[in-house]
Amino acid sequence: MRRSVIPGFGLSLGITVLYLGAIVLLPLCALILKASDVGLAQLWGILSSPRTLSALRVTVTMALAATAFNAVYGLLLAWVLARYEFPGKRILDALVDVPFALPTAVAGLALTALFSKSGWFGGPLEALGLQVAYTPLGIAIAMAFTSIPFVVRTVQPVIEDLGSDVEEAGRSLGANDFQILWRVIFPAIFPAFLAGCSLSFARSLGEFGAVIFIAGNQPMKTEIVALLTFIRLEEYNYEAAAAIATVMLAMAFAMLVVTNAVQAWHLRYLGRGDA
Amino acid sequence: MKPVSERAHTEWMVTPVGAGPVARRVVLGIVTVVTLLFLVAPLALIVSSALSQGVGVFFRSLSDPGTQHAIWLTVITALIAVPLNILFGLAAAWTVTKFEFPGRTLLISLIELPYSISPIVAGVAYLFVYGSQGLLGPLIEALGIKVMFALPAIVLASMFVTAPFVARELIPLMQVQGTDEEEAAVTLGASGFATFFRVTLPNVRWAVLYGAILCNARVMGEFGAVSVVSGNIRGQTTTLPLQIELLYQDYNVAGAFAAATVLTAVALVTIVIKVALERISREIDVTPARPPGH
Numbered sequence: 001m002r003r004s005v006i007p008g009f010g011l012s013l014g015i016t017v018l019y020l021g022a023i024v025l026l027p028l029c030a031l032i033l034k035a036s037d038v039g040l041a042q043l044w045g046i047l048s049s050p051r052t053l054s055a056l057r058v059t060v061t062m063a064l065a066a067t068a069f070n071a072v073y074g075l076l077l078a079w080v081l082a083r084y085e086f087p088g089k090r091i092l093d094a095l096v097d098v099p100f101a102l103p104t105a106v107a108g109l110a111l112t113a114l115f116s117k118s119g120w121f122g123g124p125l126e127a128l129g130l131q132v133a134y135t136p137l138g139i140a141i142a143m144a145f146t147s148i149p150f151v152v153r154t155v156q157p158v159i160e161d162l163g164s165d166v167e168e169a170g171r172s173l174g175a176n177d178f179q180i181l182w183r184v185i186f187p188a189i190f191p192a193f194l195a196g197c198s199l200s201f202a203r204s205l206g207e208f209g210a211v212i213f214i215a216g217n218q219p220m221k222t223e224i225v226a227l228l229t230f231i232r233l234e235e236y237n238y239e240a241a242a243a244i245a246t247v248m249l250a251m252a253f254a255m256l257v258v259t260n261a262v263q264a265w266h267l268r269y270l271g272r273g274d275a
Numbered sequence: 276m277k278p279v280s281e282r283a284h285t286e287w288m289v290t291p292v293g294a295g296p297v298a299r300r301v302v303l304g305i306v307t308v309v310t311l312l313f314l315v316a317p318l319a320l321i322v323s324s325a326l327s328q329g330v331g332v333f334f335r336s337l338s339d340p341g342t343q344h345a346i347w348l349t350v351i352t353a354l355i356a357v358p359l360n361i362l363f364g365l366a367a368a369w370t371v372t373k374f375e376f377p378g379r380t381l382l383i384s385l386i387e388l389p390y391s392i393s394p395i396v397a398g399v400a401y402l403f404v405y406g407s408q409g410l411l412g413p414l415i416e417a418l419g420i421k422v423m424f425a426l427p428a429i430v431l432a433s434m435f436v437t438a439p440f441v442a443r444e445l446i447p448l449m450q451v452q453g454t455d456e457e458e459a460a461v462t463l464g465a466s467g468f469a470t471f472f473r474v475t476l477p478n479v480r481w482a483v484l485y486g487a488i489l490c491n492a493r494v495m496g497e498f499g500a501v502s503v504v505s506g507n508i509r510g511q512t513t514t515l516p517l518q519i520e521l522l523y524q525d526y527n528v529a530g531a532f533a534a535a536t537v538l539t540a541v542a543l544v545t546i547v548i549k550v551a552l553e554r555i556s557r558e559i560d561v562t563p564a565r566p567p568g569h
Contacts, residue, residue, distance in 0.1 A: 206393025
Protein backbone atom coordinates (compact mmCIF):
# COMPACT_ATOMS: atom_id res chain seq x y z
CA MET A 1 0.00 0.00 0.00
CA ARG A 2 1.29 3.39 -1.02
CA ARG A 3 1.54 5.82 1.90
CA SER A 4 -0.81 8.73 1.43
CA VAL A 5 -0.63 12.06 3.21
CA ILE A 6 -4.43 12.27 3.10
CA PRO A 7 -5.94 11.20 6.42
CA GLY A 8 -9.25 9.47 7.03
CA PHE A 9 -8.60 6.13 5.36
CA GLY A 10 -9.53 4.16 8.48
CA LEU A 11 -12.75 6.09 9.09
CA SER A 12 -14.01 6.04 5.50
CA LEU A 13 -13.05 2.40 4.95
CA GLY A 14 -14.76 1.57 8.24
CA ILE A 15 -18.04 3.26 7.25
CA THR A 16 -17.94 1.65 3.79
CA VAL A 17 -17.26 -1.87 5.03
CA LEU A 18 -19.77 -1.57 7.88
CA TYR A 19 -22.53 -0.36 5.53
CA LEU A 20 -21.82 -2.95 2.84
CA GLY A 21 -21.44 -5.69 5.43
CA ALA A 22 -24.63 -4.93 7.34
CA ILE A 23 -26.85 -3.83 4.48
CA VAL A 24 -25.71 -5.97 1.53
CA LEU A 25 -23.52 -8.90 2.55
CA LEU A 26 -25.24 -10.02 5.75
CA PRO A 27 -28.63 -10.63 4.04
CA LEU A 28 -27.03 -12.35 1.04
CA CYS A 29 -25.05 -14.64 3.35
CA ALA A 30 -28.19 -15.38 5.36
CA LEU A 31 -30.01 -16.32 2.15
CA ILE A 32 -27.24 -18.64 0.94
CA LEU A 33 -26.96 -20.16 4.42
CA LYS A 34 -30.70 -20.83 4.46
CA ALA A 35 -30.57 -22.40 1.00
CA SER A 36 -27.63 -24.58 1.96
CA ASP A 37 -29.66 -25.88 4.92
CA VAL A 38 -32.11 -27.37 2.45
CA GLY A 39 -31.02 -30.90 1.61
CA LEU A 40 -29.87 -31.66 -1.92
CA ALA A 41 -32.77 -34.00 -2.60
CA GLN A 42 -35.29 -31.44 -1.41
CA LEU A 43 -33.51 -28.70 -3.35
CA TRP A 44 -33.71 -30.76 -6.51
CA GLY A 45 -37.38 -31.45 -5.81
CA ILE A 46 -38.14 -27.72 -5.47
CA LEU A 47 -36.19 -26.65 -8.52
CA SER A 48 -37.32 -29.44 -10.82
CA SER A 49 -41.00 -29.09 -9.95
CA PRO A 50 -43.11 -28.30 -13.03
CA ARG A 51 -44.21 -24.98 -11.55
CA THR A 52 -40.66 -23.76 -10.90
CA LEU A 53 -39.47 -24.93 -14.31
CA SER A 54 -42.41 -23.24 -15.99
CA ALA A 55 -41.72 -19.98 -14.12
CA LEU A 56 -38.04 -20.14 -15.10
CA ARG A 57 -38.95 -20.80 -18.73
CA VAL A 58 -41.45 -17.94 -18.91
CA THR A 59 -39.02 -15.53 -17.20
CA VAL A 60 -36.00 -16.37 -19.36
CA THR A 61 -37.95 -16.49 -22.65
CA MET A 62 -39.72 -13.20 -22.06
CA ALA A 63 -36.53 -11.52 -20.81
CA LEU A 64 -34.87 -12.61 -24.07
CA ALA A 65 -37.79 -11.24 -26.10
CA ALA A 66 -37.66 -7.94 -24.17
CA THR A 67 -33.92 -7.70 -24.70
CA ALA A 68 -34.29 -8.38 -28.44
CA PHE A 69 -36.79 -5.52 -28.72
CA ASN A 70 -34.58 -3.22 -26.64
CA ALA A 71 -31.55 -4.15 -28.74
CA VAL A 72 -33.18 -2.78 -31.89
CA TYR A 73 -35.11 0.16 -30.43
CA GLY A 74 -32.32 1.06 -27.99
CA LEU A 75 -29.70 1.08 -30.72
CA LEU A 76 -31.83 3.32 -32.96
CA LEU A 77 -32.60 5.63 -30.03
CA ALA A 78 -28.91 5.89 -29.10
CA TRP A 79 -28.03 6.55 -32.76
CA VAL A 80 -30.61 9.32 -33.09
CA LEU A 81 -29.53 11.00 -29.83
CA ALA A 82 -25.83 10.79 -30.67
CA ARG A 83 -25.82 11.73 -34.36
CA TYR A 84 -28.83 13.88 -35.23
CA GLU A 85 -29.82 17.41 -34.34
CA PHE A 86 -33.58 17.95 -34.33
CA PRO A 87 -36.22 19.91 -32.43
CA GLY A 88 -37.24 18.07 -29.27
CA LYS A 89 -33.95 16.22 -28.93
CA ARG A 90 -33.59 17.28 -25.28
CA ILE A 91 -37.09 16.01 -24.52
CA LEU A 92 -36.34 12.68 -26.20
CA ASP A 93 -33.12 12.41 -24.21
CA ALA A 94 -35.01 13.09 -20.95
CA LEU A 95 -37.73 10.56 -21.91
CA VAL A 96 -35.10 7.81 -21.94
CA ASP A 97 -34.79 8.31 -18.17
CA VAL A 98 -38.52 7.81 -17.55
CA PRO A 99 -38.34 4.02 -17.03
CA PHE A 100 -35.61 4.47 -14.40
CA ALA A 101 -37.31 7.33 -12.58
CA LEU A 102 -40.85 5.95 -12.74
CA PRO A 103 -41.62 3.42 -9.98
CA THR A 104 -42.13 -0.05 -11.42
CA ALA A 105 -45.59 -0.34 -9.85
CA VAL A 106 -46.66 2.82 -11.67
CA ALA A 107 -45.22 1.50 -14.94
CA GLY A 108 -47.04 -1.80 -14.41
CA LEU A 109 -50.34 -0.06 -13.67
CA ALA A 110 -50.04 2.19 -16.73
CA LEU A 111 -49.01 -0.59 -19.14
CA THR A 112 -51.84 -2.81 -17.89
CA ALA A 113 -54.37 -0.06 -18.44
CA LEU A 114 -52.96 0.63 -21.92
CA PHE A 115 -53.13 -3.00 -23.01
CA SER A 116 -56.33 -4.13 -21.26
CA LYS A 117 -59.39 -4.73 -23.43
CA SER A 118 -60.75 -1.25 -22.81
CA GLY A 119 -57.34 0.40 -23.07
CA TRP A 120 -55.91 2.69 -25.74
CA PHE A 121 -53.87 -0.13 -27.33
CA GLY A 122 -55.68 -3.19 -25.99
CA GLY A 123 -58.91 -2.48 -27.90
CA PRO A 124 -57.38 -2.09 -31.37
CA LEU A 125 -54.99 -5.02 -30.79
CA GLU A 126 -57.89 -7.19 -29.65
CA ALA A 127 -59.64 -6.43 -32.93
CA LEU A 128 -56.54 -7.79 -34.67
CA GLY A 129 -56.80 -10.91 -32.51
CA LEU A 130 -53.79 -10.05 -30.36
CA GLN A 131 -54.06 -10.12 -26.59
CA VAL A 132 -51.23 -8.55 -24.62
CA ALA A 133 -52.43 -7.99 -21.04
CA TYR A 134 -52.48 -11.18 -18.95
CA THR A 135 -50.35 -13.06 -21.52
CA PRO A 136 -46.58 -13.70 -21.74
CA LEU A 137 -46.38 -10.91 -24.33
CA GLY A 138 -47.44 -8.45 -21.63
CA ILE A 139 -44.61 -9.72 -19.42
CA ALA A 140 -42.12 -9.05 -22.22
CA ILE A 141 -43.47 -5.51 -22.72
CA ALA A 142 -43.21 -4.69 -19.02
CA MET A 143 -39.64 -6.06 -18.92
CA ALA A 144 -38.68 -4.11 -22.04
CA PHE A 145 -40.09 -0.87 -20.61
CA THR A 146 -38.19 -1.07 -17.32
CA SER A 147 -34.85 -1.99 -18.93
CA ILE A 148 -34.69 0.12 -22.12
CA PRO A 149 -32.39 2.83 -20.62
CA PHE A 150 -29.60 0.29 -20.12
CA VAL A 151 -29.10 -0.22 -23.87
CA VAL A 152 -29.42 3.47 -24.76
CA ARG A 153 -27.18 4.82 -22.01
CA THR A 154 -24.45 2.24 -22.65
CA VAL A 155 -24.36 2.69 -26.45
CA GLN A 156 -25.03 6.45 -26.76
CA PRO A 157 -21.66 7.71 -25.39
CA VAL A 158 -19.74 5.27 -27.59
CA ILE A 159 -21.51 6.49 -30.75
CA GLU A 160 -20.84 10.09 -29.64
CA ASP A 161 -17.13 9.31 -29.26
CA LEU A 162 -16.77 7.73 -32.69
CA GLY A 163 -14.30 9.81 -34.66
CA SER A 164 -15.08 10.80 -38.21
CA ASP A 165 -11.63 9.70 -39.41
CA VAL A 166 -12.33 5.97 -39.69
CA GLU A 167 -15.58 6.66 -41.45
CA GLU A 168 -13.87 9.02 -43.88
CA ALA A 169 -11.07 6.54 -44.43
CA GLY A 170 -13.66 3.91 -45.28
CA ARG A 171 -15.39 6.34 -47.62
CA SER A 172 -12.16 7.29 -49.38
CA LEU A 173 -11.44 3.59 -49.90
CA GLY A 174 -14.73 3.38 -51.77
CA ALA A 175 -17.05 1.85 -49.16
CA ASN A 176 -20.75 2.68 -49.43
CA ASP A 177 -22.92 3.72 -46.46
CA PHE A 178 -24.02 0.20 -45.72
CA GLN A 179 -20.48 -1.15 -45.77
CA ILE A 180 -19.24 1.61 -43.44
CA LEU A 181 -22.15 1.00 -41.08
CA TRP A 182 -21.61 -2.76 -41.00
CA ARG A 183 -17.82 -2.99 -41.15
CA VAL A 184 -16.64 0.22 -39.45
CA ILE A 185 -19.29 1.60 -37.11
CA PHE A 186 -20.99 -1.53 -35.88
CA PRO A 187 -17.76 -3.32 -34.82
CA ALA A 188 -16.77 -0.23 -32.82
CA ILE A 189 -20.03 -0.05 -30.89
CA PHE A 190 -20.62 -3.81 -30.67
CA PRO A 191 -19.00 -4.41 -27.25
CA ALA A 192 -20.97 -1.55 -25.67
CA PHE A 193 -24.10 -2.77 -27.40
CA LEU A 194 -23.58 -6.26 -26.01
CA ALA A 195 -22.91 -4.88 -22.53
CA GLY A 196 -26.12 -2.81 -22.67
CA CYS A 197 -28.10 -5.83 -23.82
CA SER A 198 -26.75 -8.04 -21.05
CA LEU A 199 -27.63 -5.37 -18.46
CA SER A 200 -31.12 -5.14 -19.93
CA PHE A 201 -31.48 -8.93 -19.85
CA ALA A 202 -30.26 -9.15 -16.24
CA ARG A 203 -32.71 -6.47 -15.14
CA SER A 204 -35.56 -8.22 -16.99
CA LEU A 205 -34.84 -11.51 -15.23
CA GLY A 206 -35.31 -9.87 -11.84
CA GLU A 207 -38.16 -7.47 -12.65
CA PHE A 208 -41.15 -7.80 -10.35
CA GLY A 209 -43.25 -4.68 -9.84
CA ALA A 210 -44.03 -3.86 -13.45
CA VAL A 211 -44.63 -7.47 -14.46
CA ILE A 212 -47.07 -8.62 -11.80
CA PHE A 213 -49.65 -6.01 -12.79
CA ILE A 214 -49.78 -6.99 -16.45
CA ALA A 215 -48.98 -10.72 -16.26
CA GLY A 216 -52.23 -12.07 -14.85
CA ASN A 217 -49.98 -14.37 -12.80
CA GLN A 218 -51.48 -17.71 -13.76
CA PRO A 219 -49.34 -20.58 -12.46
CA MET A 220 -47.71 -22.58 -15.29
CA LYS A 221 -48.62 -19.85 -17.80
CA THR A 222 -47.77 -16.30 -16.85
CA GLU A 223 -46.02 -16.69 -13.50
CA ILE A 224 -42.46 -15.32 -13.30
CA VAL A 225 -39.73 -16.62 -10.97
CA ALA A 226 -39.73 -13.50 -8.79
CA LEU A 227 -43.47 -13.88 -8.15
CA LEU A 228 -43.14 -17.62 -7.42
CA THR A 229 -40.52 -16.75 -4.77
CA PHE A 230 -42.95 -14.26 -3.26
CA ILE A 231 -45.80 -16.80 -3.29
CA ARG A 232 -43.65 -19.45 -1.58
CA LEU A 233 -42.88 -16.93 1.17
CA GLU A 234 -46.55 -16.14 1.68
CA GLU A 235 -47.15 -19.90 2.02
CA TYR A 236 -44.45 -19.95 4.72
CA ASN A 237 -42.53 -22.39 2.50
CA TYR A 238 -39.20 -20.79 3.40
CA GLU A 239 -37.08 -23.63 1.98
CA ALA A 240 -38.60 -23.22 -1.47
CA ALA A 241 -38.37 -19.41 -1.29
CA ALA A 242 -34.69 -19.62 -0.30
CA ALA A 243 -33.93 -22.16 -3.04
CA ILE A 244 -35.62 -20.18 -5.82
CA ALA A 245 -34.17 -16.86 -4.60
CA THR A 246 -30.70 -18.44 -4.62
CA VAL A 247 -31.21 -19.53 -8.23
CA MET A 248 -32.13 -15.93 -9.08
CA LEU A 249 -29.04 -14.74 -7.22
CA ALA A 250 -26.90 -17.23 -9.18
CA MET A 251 -28.40 -15.98 -12.47
CA ALA A 252 -27.60 -12.40 -11.40
CA PHE A 253 -23.99 -13.34 -10.60
CA ALA A 254 -23.64 -15.14 -13.93
CA MET A 255 -24.95 -12.08 -15.78
CA LEU A 256 -22.59 -9.88 -13.78
CA VAL A 257 -19.62 -12.00 -14.84
CA VAL A 258 -20.76 -11.89 -18.48
CA THR A 259 -21.31 -8.12 -18.38
CA ASN A 260 -17.93 -7.48 -16.75
CA ALA A 261 -16.18 -9.69 -19.29
CA VAL A 262 -17.91 -7.86 -22.15
CA GLN A 263 -17.03 -4.49 -20.63
CA ALA A 264 -13.39 -5.46 -20.10
CA TRP A 265 -13.28 -6.55 -23.73
CA HIS A 266 -14.91 -3.27 -24.68
CA LEU A 267 -12.29 -1.21 -22.83
CA ARG A 268 -9.47 -3.20 -24.43
CA TYR A 269 -11.14 -2.63 -27.77
CA LEU A 270 -11.09 1.11 -27.20
CA GLY A 271 -7.44 0.90 -26.21
CA ARG A 272 -8.18 2.00 -22.68
CA GLY A 273 -7.05 -1.26 -21.14
CA ASP A 274 -5.76 0.45 -18.01
CA ALA A 275 -9.23 1.06 -16.56
CA MET B 276 -20.28 21.12 -43.69
CA LYS B 277 -21.98 21.28 -40.33
CA PRO B 278 -20.90 18.89 -37.55
CA VAL B 279 -23.54 16.24 -36.91
CA SER B 280 -23.38 16.57 -33.18
CA GLU B 281 -22.52 19.38 -30.82
CA ARG B 282 -20.04 16.99 -29.24
CA ALA B 283 -18.34 15.98 -32.49
CA HIS B 284 -15.44 18.36 -32.86
CA THR B 285 -14.14 17.12 -36.16
CA GLU B 286 -15.24 18.80 -39.37
CA TRP B 287 -16.84 16.32 -41.70
CA MET B 288 -15.27 16.11 -45.14
CA VAL B 289 -18.01 13.86 -46.47
CA THR B 290 -21.62 13.16 -45.56
CA PRO B 291 -21.59 10.98 -42.43
CA VAL B 292 -23.44 7.67 -42.53
CA GLY B 293 -27.10 8.10 -41.78
CA ALA B 294 -27.08 11.86 -42.37
CA GLY B 295 -28.68 11.57 -45.82
CA PRO B 296 -32.20 13.02 -45.93
CA VAL B 297 -33.96 9.68 -46.48
CA ALA B 298 -32.08 7.63 -43.87
CA ARG B 299 -32.43 10.42 -41.35
CA ARG B 300 -36.15 10.77 -41.89
CA VAL B 301 -36.80 7.02 -41.69
CA VAL B 302 -34.73 6.47 -38.52
CA LEU B 303 -36.12 9.55 -36.77
CA GLY B 304 -39.63 8.56 -37.79
CA ILE B 305 -39.35 5.04 -36.38
CA VAL B 306 -37.81 6.27 -33.13
CA THR B 307 -40.44 8.99 -32.69
CA VAL B 308 -43.38 6.63 -33.26
CA VAL B 309 -42.03 3.86 -31.00
CA THR B 310 -41.14 6.39 -28.28
CA LEU B 311 -44.63 7.91 -28.37
CA LEU B 312 -46.24 4.48 -28.08
CA PHE B 313 -43.80 2.99 -25.61
CA LEU B 314 -42.55 5.78 -23.32
CA VAL B 315 -44.99 8.68 -23.69
CA ALA B 316 -48.30 6.78 -23.76
CA PRO B 317 -47.91 5.28 -20.24
CA LEU B 318 -47.18 8.74 -18.79
CA ALA B 319 -50.08 10.32 -20.66
CA LEU B 320 -52.39 7.52 -19.54
CA ILE B 321 -51.58 7.96 -15.84
CA VAL B 322 -52.28 11.68 -15.90
CA SER B 323 -55.43 11.37 -18.01
CA SER B 324 -56.83 8.51 -15.92
CA ALA B 325 -56.23 10.34 -12.68
CA LEU B 326 -57.93 13.47 -13.97
CA SER B 327 -60.66 11.83 -16.08
CA GLN B 328 -63.01 11.63 -13.13
CA GLY B 329 -62.43 15.22 -12.21
CA VAL B 330 -60.06 17.03 -9.93
CA GLY B 331 -62.49 16.57 -7.02
CA VAL B 332 -62.32 12.77 -7.18
CA PHE B 333 -58.56 13.00 -7.60
CA PHE B 334 -58.07 14.95 -4.37
CA ARG B 335 -60.67 12.90 -2.51
CA SER B 336 -58.73 9.77 -3.51
CA LEU B 337 -55.55 11.27 -2.18
CA SER B 338 -57.17 12.23 1.12
CA ASP B 339 -58.07 8.58 1.78
CA PRO B 340 -56.50 7.73 5.19
CA GLY B 341 -54.69 4.68 3.75
CA THR B 342 -53.15 6.72 0.97
CA GLN B 343 -52.29 9.56 3.37
CA HIS B 344 -50.51 7.09 5.66
CA ALA B 345 -48.71 5.55 2.67
CA ILE B 346 -47.46 8.97 1.56
CA TRP B 347 -46.24 9.72 5.08
CA LEU B 348 -44.48 6.33 5.38
CA THR B 349 -42.82 6.78 1.99
CA VAL B 350 -41.53 10.24 2.91
CA ILE B 351 -40.21 9.04 6.30
CA THR B 352 -38.43 6.12 4.61
CA ALA B 353 -36.77 8.44 2.11
CA LEU B 354 -35.82 10.91 4.87
CA ILE B 355 -33.92 8.14 6.68
CA ALA B 356 -32.53 6.13 3.76
CA VAL B 357 -31.32 8.95 1.48
CA PRO B 358 -29.05 10.77 4.01
CA LEU B 359 -27.52 7.44 5.07
CA ASN B 360 -26.93 6.62 1.42
CA ILE B 361 -25.21 9.99 0.91
CA LEU B 362 -22.95 9.32 3.91
CA PHE B 363 -22.12 5.86 2.57
CA GLY B 364 -21.57 7.14 -0.97
CA LEU B 365 -19.16 9.83 0.20
CA ALA B 366 -17.24 7.43 2.46
CA ALA B 367 -17.09 4.73 -0.23
CA ALA B 368 -15.98 7.13 -2.97
CA TRP B 369 -13.40 8.76 -0.68
CA THR B 370 -12.01 5.31 0.21
CA VAL B 371 -11.67 3.94 -3.31
CA THR B 372 -10.54 7.13 -5.08
CA LYS B 373 -8.17 8.80 -2.62
CA PHE B 374 -6.29 5.66 -1.52
CA GLU B 375 -4.61 2.65 -3.09
CA PHE B 376 -5.03 -0.55 -1.12
CA PRO B 377 -5.33 -4.28 -1.73
CA GLY B 378 -8.91 -5.32 -2.39
CA ARG B 379 -9.88 -1.95 -3.86
CA THR B 380 -11.30 -3.45 -7.07
CA LEU B 381 -13.25 -6.02 -5.06
CA LEU B 382 -14.70 -3.23 -2.92
CA ILE B 383 -15.84 -1.34 -6.04
CA SER B 384 -17.54 -4.50 -7.34
CA LEU B 385 -19.27 -4.99 -3.98
CA ILE B 386 -20.54 -1.40 -4.01
CA GLU B 387 -22.17 -2.04 -7.40
CA LEU B 388 -23.48 -5.49 -6.52
CA PRO B 389 -27.03 -4.47 -5.47
CA TYR B 390 -27.66 -3.17 -9.01
CA SER B 391 -27.59 -6.72 -10.34
CA ILE B 392 -29.77 -8.30 -7.68
CA SER B 393 -33.52 -8.57 -8.04
CA PRO B 394 -35.36 -6.59 -5.37
CA ILE B 395 -37.33 -9.74 -4.56
CA VAL B 396 -34.09 -11.56 -3.75
CA ALA B 397 -33.07 -8.65 -1.52
CA GLY B 398 -36.38 -8.81 0.33
CA VAL B 399 -36.21 -12.58 0.82
CA ALA B 400 -32.60 -12.27 2.02
CA TYR B 401 -33.67 -9.75 4.68
CA LEU B 402 -36.34 -12.13 5.90
CA PHE B 403 -33.63 -14.69 6.59
CA VAL B 404 -31.76 -12.18 8.74
CA TYR B 405 -34.45 -10.48 10.79
CA GLY B 406 -37.44 -12.81 10.39
CA SER B 407 -38.42 -15.07 13.27
CA GLN B 408 -36.60 -17.94 11.53
CA GLY B 409 -33.69 -15.72 10.51
CA LEU B 410 -30.08 -15.47 11.63
CA LEU B 411 -30.65 -12.61 14.05
CA GLY B 412 -34.38 -13.23 14.52
CA PRO B 413 -34.17 -14.76 18.02
CA LEU B 414 -31.72 -12.08 19.18
CA ILE B 415 -33.90 -9.26 17.84
CA GLU B 416 -36.96 -10.79 19.48
CA ALA B 417 -35.16 -11.17 22.83
CA LEU B 418 -34.22 -7.50 22.68
CA GLY B 419 -37.84 -6.63 21.99
CA ILE B 420 -37.11 -4.75 18.78
CA LYS B 421 -39.44 -5.06 15.83
CA VAL B 422 -37.59 -5.04 12.51
CA MET B 423 -39.53 -7.20 10.06
CA PHE B 424 -42.91 -6.02 8.85
CA ALA B 425 -42.18 -2.56 10.25
CA LEU B 426 -40.40 0.68 9.34
CA PRO B 427 -36.83 -0.59 10.07
CA ALA B 428 -37.12 -3.40 7.50
CA ILE B 429 -38.59 -1.04 4.90
CA VAL B 430 -35.67 1.35 5.42
CA LEU B 431 -33.07 -1.46 5.37
CA ALA B 432 -34.44 -3.01 2.17
CA SER B 433 -34.52 0.44 0.53
CA MET B 434 -30.91 0.97 1.58
CA PHE B 435 -29.96 -2.35 -0.02
CA VAL B 436 -31.44 -1.61 -3.44
CA THR B 437 -30.07 1.96 -3.53
CA ALA B 438 -26.61 1.32 -2.01
CA PRO B 439 -24.68 2.14 -5.23
CA PHE B 440 -26.66 5.26 -6.20
CA VAL B 441 -24.52 8.09 -4.74
CA ALA B 442 -21.21 6.19 -4.80
CA ARG B 443 -21.60 5.40 -8.50
CA GLU B 444 -21.96 9.09 -9.40
CA LEU B 445 -19.00 10.11 -7.21
CA ILE B 446 -16.39 7.44 -8.00
CA PRO B 447 -15.69 8.30 -11.66
CA LEU B 448 -15.71 12.04 -10.89
CA MET B 449 -13.37 11.82 -7.90
CA GLN B 450 -11.13 9.45 -9.85
CA VAL B 451 -10.64 12.12 -12.51
CA GLN B 452 -10.10 14.86 -9.92
CA GLY B 453 -7.25 12.90 -8.34
CA THR B 454 -5.68 13.70 -4.98
CA ASP B 455 -3.54 16.78 -5.73
CA GLU B 456 -5.87 19.32 -4.12
CA GLU B 457 -6.36 17.24 -0.97
CA GLU B 458 -2.62 16.63 -0.68
CA ALA B 459 -1.97 20.37 -1.01
CA ALA B 460 -4.55 21.16 1.68
CA VAL B 461 -3.14 18.59 4.09
CA THR B 462 0.42 19.73 3.44
CA LEU B 463 -0.66 23.29 4.25
CA GLY B 464 -1.91 22.06 7.61
CA ALA B 465 -5.62 21.46 7.06
CA SER B 466 -7.17 18.69 9.14
CA GLY B 467 -8.78 15.69 7.48
CA PHE B 468 -12.30 17.02 8.06
CA ALA B 469 -11.39 20.53 6.91
CA THR B 470 -9.88 19.04 3.76
CA PHE B 471 -13.00 16.99 3.12
CA PHE B 472 -15.53 19.75 3.76
CA ARG B 473 -13.61 22.63 2.13
CA VAL B 474 -11.79 20.92 -0.73
CA THR B 475 -13.39 17.62 -1.70
CA LEU B 476 -17.08 18.26 -1.00
CA PRO B 477 -17.32 21.54 -2.97
CA ASN B 478 -15.80 19.75 -5.96
CA VAL B 479 -18.40 17.02 -5.97
CA ARG B 480 -21.51 18.72 -4.54
CA TRP B 481 -23.51 18.53 -7.79
CA ALA B 482 -22.70 14.86 -8.20
CA VAL B 483 -23.82 14.24 -4.60
CA LEU B 484 -27.10 16.01 -5.28
CA TYR B 485 -27.51 14.11 -8.56
CA GLY B 486 -26.97 10.75 -6.85
CA ALA B 487 -29.24 11.76 -3.98
CA ILE B 488 -32.24 12.66 -6.14
CA LEU B 489 -31.92 9.41 -8.13
CA CYS B 490 -31.64 7.54 -4.83
CA ASN B 491 -34.71 9.36 -3.50
CA ALA B 492 -36.77 8.46 -6.59
CA ARG B 493 -35.81 4.82 -6.25
CA VAL B 494 -36.50 4.70 -2.49
CA MET B 495 -39.94 6.28 -2.94
CA GLY B 496 -40.74 3.92 -5.81
CA GLU B 497 -39.26 0.66 -4.54
CA PHE B 498 -41.81 -2.12 -4.78
CA GLY B 499 -40.39 -5.66 -4.82
CA ALA B 500 -38.03 -5.56 -1.85
CA VAL B 501 -40.43 -3.51 0.27
CA SER B 502 -43.42 -5.71 -0.52
CA VAL B 503 -41.54 -8.71 0.92
CA VAL B 504 -40.16 -7.10 4.08
CA SER B 505 -43.11 -4.86 4.92
CA GLY B 506 -45.62 -7.69 5.09
CA ASN B 507 -47.98 -5.30 3.31
CA ILE B 508 -50.06 -4.64 6.43
CA ARG B 509 -52.93 -2.43 5.36
CA GLY B 510 -52.70 1.07 6.78
CA GLN B 511 -49.49 0.27 8.67
CA THR B 512 -46.64 -0.81 6.41
CA THR B 513 -47.93 0.01 2.95
CA THR B 514 -45.69 2.51 1.21
CA LEU B 515 -47.11 4.47 -1.73
CA PRO B 516 -46.16 1.90 -4.43
CA LEU B 517 -47.71 -0.89 -2.33
CA GLN B 518 -50.79 1.25 -1.78
CA ILE B 519 -51.20 1.47 -5.56
CA GLU B 520 -51.32 -2.31 -5.82
CA LEU B 521 -53.68 -2.55 -2.85
CA LEU B 522 -56.12 -0.03 -4.33
CA TYR B 523 -55.89 -1.70 -7.72
CA GLN B 524 -56.75 -5.08 -6.22
CA ASP B 525 -59.68 -3.44 -4.42
CA TYR B 526 -60.90 -2.31 -7.88
CA ASN B 527 -60.41 1.26 -6.74
CA VAL B 528 -58.88 2.26 -10.06
CA ALA B 529 -59.34 6.01 -9.51
CA GLY B 530 -57.54 5.77 -6.18
CA ALA B 531 -54.73 3.71 -7.69
CA PHE B 532 -54.22 6.23 -10.47
CA ALA B 533 -54.34 9.17 -8.07
CA ALA B 534 -51.58 7.56 -5.98
CA ALA B 535 -49.67 6.71 -9.17
CA THR B 536 -49.92 10.34 -10.25
CA VAL B 537 -48.13 11.46 -7.08
CA LEU B 538 -45.25 9.07 -7.80
CA THR B 539 -45.21 10.08 -11.47
CA ALA B 540 -44.86 13.71 -10.37
CA VAL B 541 -41.89 12.70 -8.20
CA ALA B 542 -40.36 10.91 -11.20
CA LEU B 543 -40.85 13.87 -13.54
CA VAL B 544 -39.42 16.34 -11.01
CA THR B 545 -36.45 13.96 -10.62
CA ILE B 546 -35.84 13.99 -14.37
CA VAL B 547 -36.10 17.79 -14.56
CA ILE B 548 -33.57 18.21 -11.71
CA LYS B 549 -31.32 15.59 -13.33
CA VAL B 550 -31.31 17.47 -16.65
CA ALA B 551 -30.62 20.77 -14.85
CA LEU B 552 -27.75 19.26 -12.86
CA GLU B 553 -26.26 17.76 -16.02
CA ARG B 554 -26.28 21.19 -17.59
CA ILE B 555 -24.66 22.77 -14.51
CA SER B 556 -21.90 20.18 -14.37
CA ARG B 557 -21.25 20.53 -18.12
CA GLU B 558 -20.84 24.28 -17.68
CA ILE B 559 -18.43 23.73 -14.79
CA ASP B 560 -16.45 21.37 -17.01
CA VAL B 561 -15.88 23.98 -19.70
CA THR B 562 -15.26 27.00 -17.45
CA PRO B 563 -11.74 27.28 -16.01
CA ALA B 564 -11.30 26.41 -12.35
CA ARG B 565 -12.52 29.20 -10.13
CA PRO B 566 -10.16 30.62 -7.51
CA PRO B 567 -10.74 28.93 -4.15
CA GLY B 568 -13.21 30.57 -1.83
CA HIS B 569 -15.50 31.91 -4.58
